[in-house]
Amino acid sequence: MNAYILTGGKSRRMGQDKSLMKLGELTFAEFLYNNLETQFDSVTLIGKKQTHPHLPFARDNQEIQCALNGLATALNHSNTPWNFIISVDMPLVSAGLISSLKDNINDEVNSVVPTLDGKSFPTCAWYHKSMESIFVEAIEHEKYKLLYHVKRNAPKMVNAEKFRKDLLNVNTPTDYLLLKKFMI
Numbered sequence: 001m002n003a004y005i006l007t008g009g010k011s012r013r014m015g016q017d018k019s020l021m022k023l024g025e026l027t028f029a030e031f032l033y034n035n036l037e038t039q040f041d042s043v044t045l046i047g048k049k050q051t052h053p054h055l056p057f058a059r060d061n062q063e064i065q066c067a068l069n070g071l072a073t074a075l076n077h078s079n080t081p082w083n084f085i086i087s088v089d090m091p092l093v094s095a096g097l098i099s100s101l102k103d104n105i106n107d108e109v110n111s112v113v114p115t116l117d118g119k120s121f122p123t124c125a126w127y128h129k130s131m132e133s134i135f136v137e138a139i140e141h142e143k144y145k146l147l148y149h150v151k152r153n154a155p156k157m158v159n160a161e162k163f164r165k166d167l168l169n170v171n172t173p174t175d176y177l178l179l180k181k182f183m184i
Helices: 028-037 067-077 095-102 131-140 146-151 161-167 173-183
Strands: 002-006 042-047 057-059 082-087 111-116 124-128 155-159
Touching: 002 028, 002 067, 028 042, 028 082, 042 067, 057 067, 067 082, 067 124, 067 131, 067 146, 082 095, 095 111, 095 124, 095 161, 111 161, 131 146
Parallel strands: 002 042, 002 082, 042 057, 111 155
Antiparallel strands: 082 124, 111 124
């Protein structure tokens, strides 16, 4: 099985490319890549530009900036039925969460998405390759709300309460401080 890291580019709130933000001596992308490469056959960064030339990279298939584009690109590059896709700004994801989500894969679902406190995390989820055509069609129709398309296509939503820390999404300077606190 494959894993893909959505790099996303420069963040308005953080004022920089989150894939280049540091967690200790490593960038977010390097930290996440090192974590995932022990669990998957291959790990590839997805984005607009290659900021880590030493890591496998695939350029977004389209120029638009949205999560759907990254997911469609990842699934387009995949050669496996199921793929783990995660945003680079969620560097604390653990093997436990990934495995817990994977345990919910079956023939009845097209995605397995963690939930916490009523919120879904579709950029930290397992996706079946069949979702590629759904994401591409959504982009073609300029319907960019990722969760809308996930929920319409046989998702399995999994309570991830015991993996609360894993789902820290670094979107603000306050989130970044909390991340550093978790790393102490």
